[in-house]
Amino acid sequence: NAGVMQNPRHLVRRRGQEARLRCSPMKGHSHVYWYRQLPEEGLKFMVYLQKENIIDESGMPKERFSAEFPKEGPSILRIQQVVRGDSAAYFCASSPTGTGGYGYTFGSGTRLTVV
């Protein structure tokens, strides 16, 4: 059981470029959550997806950010035209039931640095 896999672990982008962050949930998990963590802060919810559906995107910035979880393949968090303020750690979590708690497993995160 490989756990929740996120890649890349570290990503450096210049201002204006696109960033693509990938998350492969644990085997058997069909619920994916994305969180953002700014330095020395707690995690902030961004979006909750099930296969081919966005269930709750209330934490996503209105512009430049999008997420998908296709039928096949990993979940993708896409940030277009990155700015310095997008520099953060982005964590993905997966769950078998969509109810949080013990079955909710986080990946090791992608640390995005915008230069």
Next chain:
Amino acid sequence: GESVGLHLPTLSVQEGDNSIINCAYSNSASDYFIWYKQESGKGPQFIIDIRSNMDKRQGQRVTVLLNKTVKHLSLQIAATQPGDSAVYFCADLTDSWGKLQFGAGTQVVVTP
């Protein structure tokens, strides 16, 4: 607004002593709380959870206490070890879909 927050940003503990990490919440409707441990460069790791119909729950070397009257919960770590050095977050479940709201975190530093 409604939030989950921590009292202390850093806690220095001598190895072998007990640690107590505190957390206040403001949403009286919160009914499920989780403590996570985050080591440097890693994602949050589940430690222990508690539902609002309980006031205490114990795990291996950890105990969570919930005081609904003052909207406060704490994490107690017995016989703190160097491997317990990490940032600890409390979080509450804000809806039935599993969306978590995190506090800012407490850095625990274990000294020899």
